[in-house]
Amino acid sequence: MQAVALAHASRLINHGPTVLVGSAHGGRRNLMAAAWSMPVEFMPPRVVVVIDKSTFTRGLVTASGHFSLSVPGRALADVVYTLGSESGADVDKFERLGLEVEAGPALGLPLLRGCAAHLECRLIEEPHAQAAYDCFFGEVVSAQADERIFTGGRWLPPTAANADLHTLHHLGAGLFGVASEAVQARQLP
Numbered sequence: 630m631q632a633v634a635l636a637h638a639s640r641l642i643n644h645g646p647t648v649l650v651g652s653a654h655g656g657r658r659n660l661m662a663a664a665w666s667m668p669v670e671f672m673p674p675r676v677v678v679v680i681d682k683s684t685f686t687r688g689l690v691t692a693s694g695h696f697s698l699s700v701p702g703r704a705l706a707d708v709v710y711t712l713g714s715e716s717g718a719d720v721d722k723f724e725r726l727g728l729e730v731e732a733g734p735a736l737g738l739p740l741l742r743g744c745a746a747h748l749e750c751r752l753i754e755e756p757h758a759q760a761a762y763d764c765f766f767g768e769v770v771s772a773q774a775d776e777r778i779f780t781g782g783r784w785l786p787p788t789a790a791n792a793d794l795h796t797l798h799h800l801g802a803g804l805f806g807v808a809s810e811a812v813q814a815r816q817l818p
């Protein structure tokens with residue numbers, strides 16, 4: 630993984646990939662899947678993710694004031710679906726699934742190995758948005774990406790060589806579309 634300039638951090642989730650929300654507090658750590666996240670500001674880079682009241686993640690994020698967003702690729706589809714189908718309240722998902730994680734460089738959050746990109750975020754307290762809409766805003770404080778798929782501040786065209794990192798887009802019920810083709814648009818004259 631290579632560090633990504635914070636000015637380019639929004640690009641890592643600009644295309645609406647399913648992400649993993651990482652959290653840790655008081656000796657507990659967790660990962661859950663989230664289809665609903667997006668950037669909301671370029672600089673300073675800010676994001677929002679929906680974290681339902683029923684999730685174990687929510688308590689960890691609220692208590693710590695931190696969360697991470699990781700961008701998994703197609704090789705991790707089964708892991709993503711499983712992380713979104715069981716709760717860290719009931720099971721240590723890291724142990725059960727044998728997940729390899731690294732500590733994030735800024736906040737030490739759990740970042741799953743094999744993802745295309747990672748963001749670490751400081752929670753921006755918005756009590757009304759959290760309570761009413763389950764929306765958690767964060768300011769990105771570290772960004773990293775696998776240089777096989779994102780380098781120089783840009784996504785590279787998806788190819789067979791980086792197929793394991795092609796991002797996942799949830800269609801529902803565990804069915805994902807995969808971003809495997811890019812189209813370079815030109816402004817019409």
Ligand SMILES: Cc1cc2nc3c(=O)[nH]c(=O)nc-3n(C[C@H](O)[C@H](O)[C@H](O)COP(=O)(O)O)c2cc1C
Nearest residue numbers: 661662663664665680681684685686713715716717
């Ligand atoms: C593909 C997928 C996308 C999901 N997207 C979201 C989401 O955007 N927000 C959310 O709160 N839950 C979402 N979920 C559900 C959570 O991941 C699920 O409730 C999970 O078990 C919570 O884990 P936790 O209790 O360990 O935090 C999604 C699940 C899947 C499988």
